[in-house]
Amino acid sequence: MVLRDFVDIIQEFLFSPGSVCPLCERPGASRQLCPTCLQAWAALAQGMEICPRCGRFRAISQTGGLCRDCRAEEPPFVLARGVAPYEGPVRDALYLYKFAGKQELASPLGILTAALVKDLFPSRELAGIVPVPLHPNREKERGFNQAALLAAVIARELRLPLVDRALLRARETTSQTTLSRAGRRVNLAGVFTAGEDAARLRGKGVLLVDDVYTTGATAGECSRTLRAAGVPFVYVATLATAVIREQSEQEANQIGN
Ligand SMILES: [Zn+2]
Ligand SMILES: [Zn+2]
Numbered sequence: 001m002v003l004r005d006f007v008d009i010i011q012e013f014l015f016s017p018g019s020v021c022p023l024c025e026r027p028g029a030s031r032q033l034c035p036t037c038l039q040a041w042a043a044l045a046q047g048m049e050i051c052p053r054c055g056r057f058r059a060i061s062q063t064g065g066l067c068r069d070c071r072a073e074e075p076p077f078v079l080a081r082g083v084a085p086y087e088g089p090v091r092d093a094l095y096l097y098k099f100a101g102k103q104e105l106a107s108p109l110g111i112l113t114a115a116l117v118k119d120l121f122p123s124r125e126l127a128g129i130v131p132v133p134l135h136p137n138r139e140k141e142r143g144f145n146q147a148a149l150l151a152a153v154i155a156r157e158l159r160l161p162l163v164d165r166a167l168l169r170a171r172e173t174t175s176q177t178t179l180s181r182a183g184r185r186v187n188l189a190g191v192f193t194a195g196e197d198a199a200r201l202r203g204k205g206v207l208l209v210d211d212v213y214t215t216g217a218t219a220g221e222c223s224r225t226l227r228a229a230g231v232p233f234v235y236v237a238t239l240a241t242a243v244i245r246e247q248s249e250q251e252a253n254q255i256g257n
Pocket of ligand 1 (some may be wrong): 022023024025026033034035037038159231
């Protein structure tokens, strides 16, 4: 009886602190999202397919094939993929991560993104992991770059080098959320420059990492900058990817960034 109490206390001491889901705080493994969270995320993608090039989600169609944007203009990256649609609980998780001080979510969210990358992109073709840079002022304000923390976890999981000075942000941009697709592109023109580490990646393939893919304007501009610096193959991985709503492209363009 006494021994059993002692064992219970020891077990509680060893296993209960931190063994809650880092997102919803239900009991679970502390390093990963719990099954309830993962099921809720998986449910978002039910009845959806993705554009084979940009990876944005859409309702399953008869026609399949590339989305309207990828048909209109070939993206400058090889492929882009996200773990889950940027909706409901995924959007909430990113809000907590970016704006509510839950920086520790970088680890479980990065692990999920790394698993996606492992399945999709050939590691031997990737010379490094490159995060989308944040302007230093914005980073100072937030305290961290959400893409860089995810990229660091992915680099660790896949045992690939983190190359965080390959891309730099030359100037601050105004919020993209109210801009159209074309407006975003104008807003981002010349924002990124190749940093001193880009030379190391010349002639190679890289994985560009961001937290969200919405219109693809940011991923596109970063890819163009890397390609201009001699990096021919850019793969893009994000935690969340926007859903294309057939009723209006406008709506897809106005999803927050
Ligand atoms: Zn959970
Ligand atoms: Zn597409």
